[in-house]
Amino acid sequence: MKKILILSCVALLMLSCTPTESVIDLSGEWKVKIDSVQYKIMLPGSLAENKVGFQPKDSVTNILTETYSYQGAAWYEKDIEIPTSWENHPVELFMERTKVSEVFINGIFLGSQNSVSTPHIYMIDSLLKIGKNSIRIKIDNTKSLLPLGGSHAYSEHTQSNWNGILGDFYLRKLPDICIRQIRIDSPSNGNCLVTVSLANYSKETDIGIKIVVVNSDDSKVVEETVKASVPQGKSEHTIKVRIPVPQLWDEYTPCLYNFRIEIPNYDSQCVQTGFRDFKTAGTQFINNGRVVFLRGKNEGGVFPLTGYPSMEINDWKRYFETIRSYGINHVRFHSWTPPQAAFYAADETGIFLQPELPLWGTYREKDTILISYMKQEGKRIIQTYGNHPSFVMFSLGNELEGDTAIMASIVKDLKKYDKRHLYILGTNNHYWDPQTHTEEDFFVAMRHGKAANNNSTDLRGSFSFADSNQGGIINCNVPNAMRNFTTAIQGMDKPVIGHETGQYQVYPNFEEIDKYTGVLRPLNFIVFKNRLKETGMSTKAKAFLKASGALAALCYREEIEMSLRTPQFGGFQLLDLQDYPGQGTALVGILDAFLESKNVISTEKWNEFCNDIVPLARFSKYCWNTDETFITEVQIANYGQSDIKDKIISCTLSTEDGEILYSEDIGNTAIPQGQLSTFKSLHIPLNHVKESQKLTFRIALKNTSYHNSWNIWVYPRYDKIKEGVIDGVTVTRDSKVFAKLYQEKKPVLYIPKEKDIKDQSVGGLFISDFWNYKVFDNVTKSLGKESSPGTLGLLIESPEHSIFNSFPTDFHSNWQWWNIIKKSSPIILDEMPKDYYPIVQVIDNFERNHKLGLIYQLPGTKALVCSSDLFAIADEPEVKALFHSLLNYLKTEKKQK
Numbered sequence: 096m097k098k099i100l101i102l103s104c105v106a107l108l109m110l111s112c113t114p115t116e117s118v119i120d121l122s123g124e125w126k127v128k129i130d131s132v133q134y135k136i137m138l139p140g141s142l143a144e145n146k147v148g149f150q151p152k153d154s155v156t157n158i159l160t161e162t163y164s165y166q167g168a169a170w171y172e173k174d175i176e177i178p179t180s181w182e183n184h185p186v187e188l189f190m191e192r193t194k195v196s197e198v199f200i201n202g203i204f205l206g207s208q209n210s211v212s213t214p215h216i217y218m219i220d221s222l223l224k225i226g227k228n229s230i231r232i233k234i235d236n237t238k239s240l241l242p243l244g245g246s247h248a249y250s251e252h253t254q255s256n257w258n259g260i261l262g263d264f265y266l267r268k269l270p271d272i273c274i275r276q277i278r279i280d281s282p283s284n285g286n287c288l289v290t291v292s293l294a295n296y297s298k299e300t301d302i303g304i305k306i307v308v309v310n311s312d313d314s315k316v317v318e319e320t321v322k323a324s325v326p327q328g329k330s331e332h333t334i335k336v337r338i339p340v341p342q343l344w345d346e347y348t349p350c351l352y353n354f355r356i357e358i359p360n361y362d363s364q365c366v367q368t369g370f371r372d373f374k375t376a377g378t379q380f381i382n383n384g385r386v387v388f389l390r391g392k393n394e395g396g397v398f399p400l401t402g403y404p405s406m407e408i409n410d411w412k413r414y415f416e417t418i419r420s421y422g423i424n425h426v427r428f429h430s431w432t433p434p435q436a437a438f439y440a441a442d443e444t445g446i447f448l449q450p451e452l453p454l455w456g457t458y459r460e461k462d463t464i465l466i467s468y469m470k471q472e473g474k475r476i477i478q479t480y481g482n483h484p485s486f487v488m489f490s491l492g493n494e495l496e497g498d499t500a501i502m503a504s505i506v507k508d509l510k511k512y513d514k515r516h517l518y519i520l521g522t523n524n525h526y527w528d529p530q531t532h533t534e535e536d537f538f539v540a541m542r543h544g545k546a547a548n549n550n551s552t553d554l555r556g557s558f559s560f561a562d563s564n565q566g567g568i569i570n571c572n573v574p575n576a577m578r579n580f581t582t583a584i585q586g587m588d589k590p591v592i593g594h595e596t597g598q599y600q601v602y603p604n605f606e607e608i609d610k611y612t613g614v615l616r617p618l619n620f621i622v623f624k625n626r627l628k629e630t631g632m633s634t635k636a637k638a639f640l641k642a643s644g645a646l647a648a649l650c651y652r653e654e655i656e657m658s659l660r661t662p663q664f665g666g667f668q669l670l671d672l673q674d675y676p677g678q679g680t681a682l683v684g685i686l687d688a689f690l691e692s693k694n695v696i697s698t699e700k701w702n703e704f705c706n707d708i709v710p711l712a713r714f715s716k717y718c719w720n721t722d723e724t725f726i727t728e729v730q731i732a733n734y735g736q737s738d739i740k741d742k743i744i745s746c747t748l749s750t751e752d753g754e755i756l757y758s759e760d761i762g763n764t765a766i767p768q769g770q771l772s773t774f775k776s777l778h779i780p781l782n783h784v785k786e787s788q789k790l791t792f793r794i795a796l797k798n799t800s801y802h803n804s805w806n807i808w809v810y811p812r813y814d815k816i817k818e819g820v821i822d823g824v825t826v827t828r829d830s831k832v833f834a835k836l837y838q839e840k841k842p843v844l845y846i847p848k849e850k851d852i853k854d855q856s857v858g859g860l861f862i863s864d865f866w867n868y869k870v871f872d873n874v875t876k877s878l879g880k881e882s883s884p885g886t887l888g889l890l891i892e893s894p895e896h897s898i899f900n901s902f903p904t905d906f907h908s909n910w911q912w913w914n915i916i917k918k919s920s921p922i923i924l925d926e927m928p929k930d931y932y933p934i935v936q937v938i939d940n941f942e943r944n945h946k947l948g949l950i951y952q953l954p955g956t957k958a959l960v961c962s963s964d965l966f967a968i969a970d971e972p973e974v975k976a977l978f979h980s981l982l983n984y985l986k987t988e989k990k991q992k
Contacts, residue, residue, distance in 0.1 A: 119175060119266040121230075128170040139191075141259035142169060143402055143614040148258075156622050157869075158252050158677045159399065159615040168235040169258050175230060175266070177223050185269045185296050188217040188230075191262025191406060192434055194249075195240050199231040209241060211248045211453050212432040212472055213479040214263075234258055242465035244456025246492070248431035252677025253396035254403050255615065262406035262434060271297040272325060272361040279354055279482050280515060283372040283383050285338035291356055293332065295325045305357040306336055311350050343383045344369025344484040346424045347736045349445035351484075369442060369484030373517065375536055378663040379769065380590050382447075382487075386769025388659075388734035389447060389592060389666025390705060391425035392418060394433070395675050399688045400613030404433055411440030417690050418672060419444060420698055422705035427522065427539075427668045430455045430493040432476050441485035448485045450476060451522065454492030458501045470505055477513045488517045488537070495521035503534040510534075523594040526562075537590040537665060543583045551582045555596040555667070556654045557862055559871040560883040569653055570862045570917075574910045576714045576727075576805065579661040590665030596654050597669050598683050599647035599863040600887055601695065602639035603941060607687050619680045623941040630944045631929030638890055638906075639938050644695025645907035646888035647863045648685055652704045659709050659732040662771050679867030703803045707735040710744070710794035710803040711771070717910035718808045718973040725779040725807065729761065729794055732771045739766035743797040748779055748790055751903075756783060756790070760797075784809045787976050789903045789911075808903065808911040813975040816965055824985045828966070837958030842985040845960045849920050856962060857939075857947060858884035859919035861908065868940040886921065887938040889949065897987065898934060898950070901980035902973070911973045919963035921947040928954070950981070959985055 125138050127147060136145035148163030188198060191214045198205040200222035208215040236258040238249055247253045276292035291304060301324050308317040316338055323332050342350035350369060357363035373382045380387040398404055405411060411433075418426070425447040432450035441448050452469050459465075469491065480486050489509065491502055502520040510518055517536035523529060529540035541562070542552040550568045558567040565571045568578060584591045605624045611617045627633055651669070658667045673684035685695055692698075703709070714727040729746060733739060741763050748757040757779045766772055784790070787810045795802035818826050824842045827833055830851055836843040860883060865871060868885040875882045888908040891899075908916065921937040924946045933951030950961050959981060968974045 116178070116180065117268040119177075121173070121175070121264045121266060124173075126172045128172070129165060129167065136171075138171070138259070139261050139264050139406070141257040141261070141401070141403060141614065143255070143257060144259070151618075154618040154622050156619040157679045158619065159255075159611075160618045161251070161255055161402065162614050162616055164251075165258055166236055166238070166256060167258075168233055168237070171232045171234060171260070173230050175228055177225055177228055179225050181223070181268045182225055185273075186219040186223055187267045187269055188215075188219060189263060189265050189267065190215040190232075190260050191264065192403075193260045194234050194236040194258060196235075197233040199229075199233075201229050202231075209468070210472060210475050211241065211243070211246075212450075213475040219266075232260070234260065241453075242456070242462065242468055243430075243453050244492075246430040246453040246455050247396040247428075248453035250396070250677070253675075254398050254431075257403045259403075261403060262436075269294075269296065270358075270361040271295065272300065272302065272358050274356060274358065274362045274364045275329070276478060277354070277356055277364055277366045277482070278478075278513075279366055279368045281338075281341075281352070281368050281370045281484075283341070283343055283370050285341040285370060287336040287338060289334045289336050289354065289356065291332045291334070293325055293330050293358070295327050295330065297327070299324065299326045301325070302358055302361070304332060304334065305355075305359060306334065307355045307357070308336065308338060309353040309355070310342060311352070316352075338370065341370040344371040344442070344445075345382055345385065346387070346445035346447065349443055349484075351442055366482050367439065367442060368482045371484050373447070373487040375517065375590050378584060378587055378590050378665060380537070380665055385736070386734060387424075387447070387666075388664070388707075388732070389425040389668075390423050390655075390707075391427055391447075391449075391592070391666060391668035392423050392672045393429050393595060393668055393670045394426050395429045395671070395677075396431055397673060397675060397677075397688050399611060399615050399676065402614045404437070406434050406436050408436045408439050411437045412444060414690065415440050415444040415446050417686075419446070421672055421686075422702050422707070423669075423672060424707070425449070425666065425668070427451070427490075429522075432480070435480065438480050438483040438485055442483050446485055447487045448483075449488040449490060450480070450486065451490040452476070452492045455494060456492070456496070458495060458497035460498055460501060466501060466505070470508065473505065473509050474512060477509065477516070481513055481515060486516060488519070490519045490539070491521045493522050494526050495524045499524075499532060503532055506534045531587070531589065535589065537592065538587065539592040539594050539668065541594045543587070543591070554580050554583050554591065554593040556657055557596075557598060557650065557865055559865045559874065560881060561871055561874040561878055566860070566862060566865060566883060568657075569650060570860065573716070574653075574913050575716050576656070576712055577660075579657050580664060581661055584661065584664065592665045593654075593658055593667040595670035596658070596667040597651050597671065598681070598866045599650045600643065600866065600868075600940070601647050601674075601682050601684070601693065601863065602636070602643040602887055602938060603682055604640050604687060604693055605636055607689075610687075610689055610691075617676070619676065623680075626941065626944050630925070630946065632944070632946060635890070635932070638892060639887070640693065641695060642890040642907040643863055643887040643938050644685065644693055645905070647683070648696040648701070649907075649909065650862050651685070655705050656709075656711060659704075659771065660711055660713065660730070679870035681866045681870075683866060706801065708733050708739070708796070708799075708801045710796065710801060712792055712794060712803070712805055713773075714792075714805075714807075717806070717913075718810070718971065719781055720972045721781050721784045721809055721811050723781055725781055725792075726776065727779075727792065728776050729774045730771055731766050731774070731796070733766045733768050735768060738768045739764075739796070742766065742799070744774060745793075745795045745797050746777060747793045749793070751789055751791075781809050786811065787901045787903055787980075806909065808973060810901075810972045810976040812972070813901070813979040816969040816975060816978045821982060822986055824982055826982070833958070837953055837956045840956055842957040843959070844981055844985060845958065846965055847920075847922075847960070847962060849964060852920050852922055852962065856920035856922045857886065857937075857945065859916050859921070859963070860884040860886045861888075861913050861916045863887045864940055869942045872942075884921075885940045885943065886947065887940060889916070890936045890938050891934070892932070892936075893934070896934060898984040899980055900983060902977045914968045914971050914974060915963045915965070915977060916949070918965070918967050919949055921949050922951075922960065922962045924948045924951070957985060
């Protein structure tokens with residue numbers, strides 16, 4: 096029933112329940128003229144969809160390429176017939192979404208509008224005549240016309256700077272008394288205020304305003320009529336409506352109500368809304384008394400087929416249902432606001448939305464044009480979408496700079512205008528030193544304050560090298576399952592959300608190229624594919640994708656668990672669950688631009704750590720010796736629907752073969768909703784492990800789908816690392832000794848000093864490179880800082896290779912490699928034969944495409960190179976284990992030879 100309700104609501108809202116003879120659908124064939132050339136096109140749609148514009152001549156790698164591009168004024172023309180029944184009636188021209196518009200009726204200028212977030216609605220009083228009429232609409236997508244900065248509403252990096260008219264497009268004959276706007280304040284107690292704005296084109300009249308409220312079961316819950324005197328012109332009427340014990344809207348129970356407001360014999364409209372109280376309590380979000388942890392993603396405007404957002408509810412339902420399957424309950428729209436269809440779909444699927452003003456720029460006191468535009472656009476957005484229960488938060492834009500006092504004054508005005516939403520001055524404002532403001536209801540930033548050498552102000556785990564020393568917490572600090580953002584939120588009195596969390600690159604999936612069948616072409620992907628082909632490594636593309644994706648998923652896991660391990664944290668906004676094929680080409684998603692899986696992690700595995708209820712283990716390190724005791728705290732983050740009672744928490748430690756080494760149940764446990772709870776500290780001796788092994792520690796809530804698991808690595812205490820001859824194998828750091836021995840085909844392990852290979856290597860980076868190598872390489876160099884090594888993790892195509900007998904590994908980077916990678920200088924092997932690959936390859940970014948070796952054996956020799964400075968980290972158990980494994984391999988080689 097809810098689906099029927101929603102679809103009928105949209106139709107009623109758009110067409111005000113008027114008879115079909117009162118509406119002229121303007122969709123269909125139009126003429127358009129650009130640069131004195133006229134074309135026939137179909138509307139609604141864009142010029143690019145109609146193959147109008149200029150075709151690109153050059154391939155670019157920083158964005159997708161429009162098949163037809165046009166920026167400037169386009170003149171859309173059509174003749175329409177006005178029936179006699181429309182005589183002496185005002186008429187409304189409705190364009191659901193477009194750019195800056197000017198309208199001419201029968202050659203006479205009617206007016207202009209400039210919203211990029213809400214419909215353009217023109218009132219036509221006397222310019223239309225019975226019979227044939229000419230409508231001429233100028234749509235101009237010239238960027239300089241509006242003060243939007245780098246807003247994603249207008250950017251070729253995202254939804255493209257399209258020119259056209261989208262969505263509903265019609266003329267409507269208006270009744271003498273017309274409903275112009277309906278606002279419904281619907282708190283959880285059911286005491287509604289319905290504000291009806293009317294336009295009376297006739298004389299003062301006494302009317303009845305009838306209100307019928309229907310719930311999501313299609314049952315009528317209220318019907319009442321109030322009398323009102325309507326003066327000529329505009330008037331506003333506020334009516335109190337009581338809904339007894341309303342069904343509340345939430346992510347679990349997105350209950351919706353249909354308010355039908357009717358002026359008998361004149362007009363009617365239908366508005367969909369829900370009852371909810373989304374507010375804050377201390378540093379947490381609360382919806383209807385339940386603590387909400389926002390597991391969010393950014394929506395940057397990625398629409399690879401059309402180049403613009405869909406106006407269809409079902410498309411947005413598929414979008415929200417997909418992200419919900421990955422545990423996401425919140426979407427932040429980066430410097431833009433989606434169309435009406437997105438709000439309807441979010442209402443139905445229970446997604447919390449944060450739309451934004453279309454600004455990525457600077458507020459200055461003297462820039463009165465920008466300030467005035469943003470104030471108007473903010474009110475237009477609230478008027479148009481404010482009744483939707485999914486619309487819970489509102490931001491003035493992305494990473495704003497300039498005068499905070501002006502931003503605060505705009506938020507203050509918006510709060511006064513509409514208190515149904517929470518407000519923020521901007522998302523990650525003054526990013527070099529983000530600070531909250533008393534006027535803000537919550538705070539979204541990448542850190543709280545200036546960067547600290549110990550990362551104590553960070554609110555996410557990764558950064559570009561331009562913004563943080565060595566790329567942030569995960570790449571800087573030895574891995575453990577203890578770290579969180581508690582220090583960064585100390586002293587905060589409002590909810591804090593981590594800004595654009597993640598941004599881990601995944602190698603391109605070249606099979607994605609064939610999916611681009613619309614207005615955007617993946618010339619960037621084609622360039623990257625050809626670059627790889629030139630290196631002779633084309634056959635490794637799928638393996639690069641799989642291994643870099645596994646590392647990205649590992650890092651996203653750590654990001655999310657760090658957030659969940661932070662008591663009283665507000666949430667995170669990932670960048671991103673899906674790829675962003677602009678701003679350099681940032682392939683940072685586990686899903687592609689089409690929101691389809693890259694098969695780097697399953698939905699089920701992702702849901703272990705990105706969910707409303709997540710078991711967590713807190714331990715100090717990932718690599719252990721067999722004579723140690725594995726100590727871990729058992730925690731549950733419960734941000735589900737309610738308290739959990741009488742559940743058993745099951746804890747196990749097992750081998751890769753499934754043998755259970757330890758098992759313990761924590762019984763009859765109460766797990767309160769809305770907090771992180773600690774239950775027990777486990778002490779598990781590891782002395783029963785006799786050889787190097789990867790183990791899995793698992794926590795599960797019995798008889799539920801909630802469980803989580805972590806790998807740890809356990810090693811015997813191997814001998815110290817040293818140079819010299821060990822059982823017939825020479826370990827050396829001297830390049831001359833190495834050259835002599837490998838030419839003599841003697842077994843040798845070469846561990847070069849960093850200074851000796853500096854000019855033929857890159858740096859060591861554990862995380863997958865941030866966002867896009869080329870973009871931030873340029874930024875860091877301009878700032879005089881050290882650039883990121885730019886790599887995307889390890890590829891180990893044969894984890895079962897005998898070289899790893901004492902050092903169990905996956906095919907990709909994992910935590911036991913952290914110290915080894917951080918102290919490495921992967922060697923450039925571009926001059927090696929094209930069919931030669933190192934045993935442990937470091938995946939390079941798609942700008943350079945170096946063949947990089949971390950561990951490799953020279954062809955036809957017993958010479959092994961390890962480009963990690965194992966001597967600098969010689970006390971770590973995993974380092975000793977790797978050294979032992981490399982030596983044993985060379986000993987075996989020696990015996991076999």
